[in-house]
Amino acid sequence: MNKLGSALFSRLVIIIPYAWLLFFFLIPFFIVFRISLSTTAIAQPPYEPVFRLSDGIAGIWGKIGQFSFDNYIWLTQDSLYLNAYLSSLWIAGVSTLITLLIGYPIAYGMAQAPRTLRPTLLMLVILPFWTSFLIRVYAWIAILKPEGLLNQFLLSIGVIDQPLIIMNTNWAIYIGIVYSYLPFMVLPLYSALEKMDNTLIEAAQDLGCPQISAFWKITFPLSIPGVVAGCMLVFIPAVGEFVIPDLLGGSQTLMIGKTLWNEFNANRDWPVSAAVATILLLILVVPIVFFQNAQAKAEEQGR
Amino acid sequence: MNTWSRFNIVSVVIGFSFLYLPIVLLVVFSFNESKLVTVWAGFSIKWYVSLFQNQGLMDAAWVTIRVALISATVATALGTMAALALTRYTRFRGRLLFSGMVYAPLVMPEVITGLSLLLLFVAIGFDRGFVTVTLAHITFSMCFVTVVVQSRLLSFDRSIEEAAMDLGATPVKTFLEVTLPVIAPAVLSGWMLALTLSLDDLVISSFTSGPGATTLPMKIYSQVRLGVTPEINAACTILIGFVAIGVIIASIMTKRREVQRQRDEQAAFAGR
Numbered sequence: 001m002n003k004l005g006s007a008l009f010s011r012l013v014i015i016i017p018y019a020w021l022l023f024f025f026l027i028p029f030f031i032v033f034r035i036s037l038s039t040t041a042i043a044q045p046p047y048e049p050v051f052r053l054s055d056g057i058a059g060i061w062g063k064i065g066q067f068s069f070d071n072y073i074w075l076t077q078d079s080l081y082l083n084a085y086l087s088s089l090w091i092a093g094v095s096t097l098i099t100l101l102i103g104y105p106i107a108y109g110m111a112q113a114p115r116t117l118r119p120t121l122l123m124l125v126i127l128p129f130w131t132s133f134l135i136r137v138y139a140w141i142a143i144l145k146p147e148g149l150l151n152q153f154l155l156s157i158g159v160i161d162q163p164l165i166i167m168n169t170n171w172a173i174y175i176g177i178v179y180s181y182l183p184f185m186v187l188p189l190y191s192a193l194e195k196m197d198n199t200l201i202e203a204a205q206d207l208g209c210p211q212i213s214a215f216w217k218i219t220f221p222l223s224i225p226g227v228v229a230g231c232m233l234v235f236i237p238a239v240g241e242f243v244i245p246d247l248l249g250g251s252q253t254l255m256i257g258k259t260l261w262n263e264f265n266a267n268r269d270w271p272v273s274a275a276v277a278t279i280l281l282l283i284l285v286v287p288i289v290f291f292q293n294a295q296a297k298a299e300e301q302g303r
Numbered sequence: 304m305n306t307w308s309r310f311n312i313v314s315v316v317i318g319f320s321f322l323y324l325p326i327v328l329l330v331v332f333s334f335n336e337s338k339l340v341t342v343w344a345g346f347s348i349k350w351y352v353s354l355f356q357n358q359g360l361m362d363a364a365w366v367t368i369r370v371a372l373i374s375a376t377v378a379t380a381l382g383t384m385a386a387l388a389l390t391r392y393t394r395f396r397g398r399l400l401f402s403g404m405v406y407a408p409l410v411m412p413e414v415i416t417g418l419s420l421l422l423l424f425v426a427i428g429f430d431r432g433f434v435t436v437t438l439a440h441i442t443f444s445m446c447f448v449t450v451v452v453q454s455r456l457l458s459f460d461r462s463i464e465e466a467a468m469d470l471g472a473t474p475v476k477t478f479l480e481v482t483l484p485v486i487a488p489a490v491l492s493g494w495m496l497a498l499t500l501s502l503d504d505l506v507i508s509s510f511t512s513g514p515g516a517t518t519l520p521m522k523i524y525s526q527v528r529l530g531v532t533p534e535i536n537a538a539c540t541i542l543i544g545f546v547a548i549g550v551i552i553a554s555i556m557t558k559r560r561e562v563q564r565q566r567d568e569q570a571a572f573a574g575r
Contacts, residue, residue: 009474010392017385018397021404021464024442028419031426106318109311121315123554128322129493132503134520134527135539139325141531149328182322233410242506257414259508264418271568274422277415284412288446292406298402301536 029281036274039068071275081276084254085283092238093247095177099185100227102178105216107189107226108219111196122138122190129183137176139245144172144248169248176244181237185230192226193219225294232291236284256280278290330543333536349539360538363522366433367502370518374440375497381441382448383490387478389449390456408446416443417510419426420569424511431513439511441502447500448493455489456482495549502542 043287075081110121128136142165143149151163166172204214242257249255256276264273324389333351337344354360388395395401408416421437423432459482465479483490505520512518519542523535 004518006462006468006474009478010388013384014388014392014395014401015450017381017388018401018404020381020442020445021385021401024420024423024438025401025404025408025416028423031422032415032419062440074417085382102318102321105310105314109313109315109318112308113315114312124319125322127550128326130499130519131326131543133541134505134523135329135542136325136502138523138527138531138535138539139329141527143325143328151507179321179325180319186318236410237412240414242412242414243524257412260414260418262511270422273418277418288407288410291410292403295406296402 015252032277032281035070035271036071038271039070061239063095065236066100069270072279074272075275075279080254081259083254084256085261087254088239088241088256089283091173091177092235094183095174095238096231096235098174098177099181100231103185103189103230104227105180106182107186107193110186110190111193115213118194125183125186125190133180134243136180137243140172140176140179140248141167142174167248168253170249170253172248173245173253173255176248177234177238177241180244181234184233188229188233189223192229193224196222211220225298228294229291229298232294236291239284240280313519324406326543329463329536333533334549335536338533341556347382350533351541353503354541357534360519360534362521363517365520368517370433370437370440370508370516371498371501374437374444374501375494377437378441378445378497379448379494381488381489382445382493383452384450385445385449386456387482390453405446405449408443411443413443413504413506414510420507421510431511431516433516435513436508436516439507440497440504443504443507444497447496448490451493451496451506452486452489459485460510464512487553488560490551495553499546506570 005112105127110118110125111213113121141148145151146165148161148167151160152168154160155163166175200218201214204218205211209217240257240260241255242261245253245255245258247263249258260276260280263269263276332343334346334348335343336349360370385401389398389405392398410442417439420435420442421431424435429435463485464477464481467481468474472480503520504518504523508518509521509524510519519538523538524534526535
C-alpha cells in the first residue's frame with residue numbers, strides 16, 4: 001500500500017507540472033511555427049489555417065507541399081527586420097556589458113561587507129525587483145526628459161549649459177536596460193563571490209602577489225560561473241525587450257520586440273509576427289541552452 | 304582582517320543610490336501640487352484623491368488583484384511540485400525536456416511567450432479574457448517558484464524524510480509534516496514572487512487579455528503613452544507601498560521565527 005501510494009505520489013508530482021508546461025509552454029511554439037507558414041487573411045482569426053488535426057495524417061502530408069515560406073522570404077526582403085534583429089542584439093550586448101561593469105563592483109563590495117551586514121544588502125538588491133518593472137521604467141521618463149530632473153540638476157550646478165538630449169535615443173534604452181536588469185546581474189555575481197575562500201587571496205598576497213593581479217588571477221576566474229549566469233539573465237530577455245524601447249526609445253530605434261508588437265497589434269499581421277517570433281526564438285536557442293547548461297551544472301554542485 | 308575597503312563601500316553606496324533614486328523621486332513627485340512631474344510646487348495629496356475617483360483605474364486594479372491572487376496560488380502549487388520532481392526524482396523519462404521547460408521561461412522574451420499563448424488560445428477556440436490572462440500568468444510565474452523552492456530543497460537534509468518514511472509515514476504525510484514545514488519560507492517567498500510578477504506583467508497580459516479584463520499595468524501603459532501625469536505617480540506609489548509593507552511583514556516574521564527557533568534550541572539544551 002505504502003509503495004503504491006509512493007509511486008502514485010511521485011507520478012503525480014511529475015506529471016501535473018510536466019503536462020502543464022507541455023500544453024502551455026511547448027505546444028504553443030509549434031502553433032506559432034504553424035501559423036508563420038500560413039498566409040494572411042481578412043478574417044477572424046486573421047490567417048488561413050495551414051492544416052488542421054481533423055485533416056488526418058494523409059491530409060497533413062498533402063498540405064505540407066503547400067507550406068508557404070512567403071512570410072520568411074518577406075522578412076529577408078525587407079531590411080527593416082534584419083536591421084531590427086541586428087540592432088536588438090547590439091543593444092542587448094552593449095547593455096549587458098555595461099551592466100556587468102557596474103554590477104561587478106557592487107557584488108564584490110557586497111561580498112566583502114561585514115557578515116552581519118550582508119543579508120540586509122542582499123535584501124536591498126532584491127527589493128527593487130519586487131516593484132513593478134513598468135514603474136521603474138516610467139520613473140526614468142521624468143528624469144531623462146529634456147526638461148527633466150537630470151537636466152535641471154546638471155544645469156543648476158553648471159556642468160552643462162544646454163539640456164542633454166537623452167530621452168528617445170539609444171542612450172535612454174541603455175540606461176533603462178542597465179537599471180532594470182542590474183539586480184539579475186548582481187545576484188548571481190554575489191552568490192559566486194560570496195562563496196569564495198578569502199584565504200586564497202591572502203595566500204597569494206603573502207607570496208608577494210599584488211592585490212590587482214591577485215584579483216585577476218584568482219577572484220575573477222573563480223567568479224566566471226556567476227558572470228555567465230548574470231550575462232545570460234540580462235542578455236536573453238533584453239534582446240526581446242519591448243517596454244523599454246517603447247517608452248524610453250525614439251521612433252528611429254529598432255528593436256525586434258517592438259517590431260513584433262507593432263506587426264501584431266497595429267498591422268494585425270499574425271503570420272508575419274509569428275515568423276518574426278520563430279526567428280527570434282531560433283536566434284536565442286543557443287544562449288538559452290548555454291544558460292540551461294550553466295543552471296544544470298550549478299544544480300549538480302548544489303546537490 | 305576582513306576590512307571593508309573604501310573602494311567597496313563607495314561602489315556599494317553608488318550602486319544602491321542608482322537603484323533607489325528613481326523610485327524615491329517617483330514617490331516624492333506623487334505628492335506634488337503641480338501637474339508637471341518635474342517641477343516641485345508644494346505638498347498635496349490631490350492626485351491620490353483623483354486616482355480613487357478614476358473608475359477605469361480602480362476596475363483595472365481589481366482585475367489585477369484577482370488575477371494575481373489566483374495565479375500566484377496555482378503557480379506556487381505547480382512550481383513546488385516541479386521543484387520536488389526535479390530534486391527528488393532525478394531519473395525519469397523526459398527529465399531533460401522538463402528541466403528545459405522550467406528554465407526557458409525564466410529568460411524567454413515576453414513578446415514570444417505572449418504571442419505563443421495567444422495563438423494557443425485562438426487555436427483551441429478559447430475566448431480571451433480573465434481566464435486566459437490567469438492561465439498565462441500561472442505558466443510563466445510557476446517557473447520562478449520552482450527555482451526558489453528548488454534551491455531550498457537542495458540544501459535540505461533528505462535523511463529526515465527517509466527517517467519518516469522508514470517509520471511508516473506515507474509520502475503524502477511525509478511531505479505535509481516533514482518537508483513542507485521546512486521549505487515553507489521558500490514556498491511563501493515563491494508565492495510572493497509569483498504575486499509581484501503577476502501584478503507587474505504588461506506584455507503577456509496585453510497579448511492574452513480580452514475585453515473586460517484590462518489589468519492595471521495595461522491601463523498605466525496606455526496612460527503613460529499619452530503623457531506622464533502625477534496620477535500615475537500616485538498609483539505607482541500605492542503599489543510600491545503594498546510591496547514595502549509585504550516585505551517588512553515577511554522579514555519580521557522570518558526574524559521572529561529565527562528568534563523562536565534559537566529559544567527552542569536553548570530550551571532543548573537546558574532540558575537535557
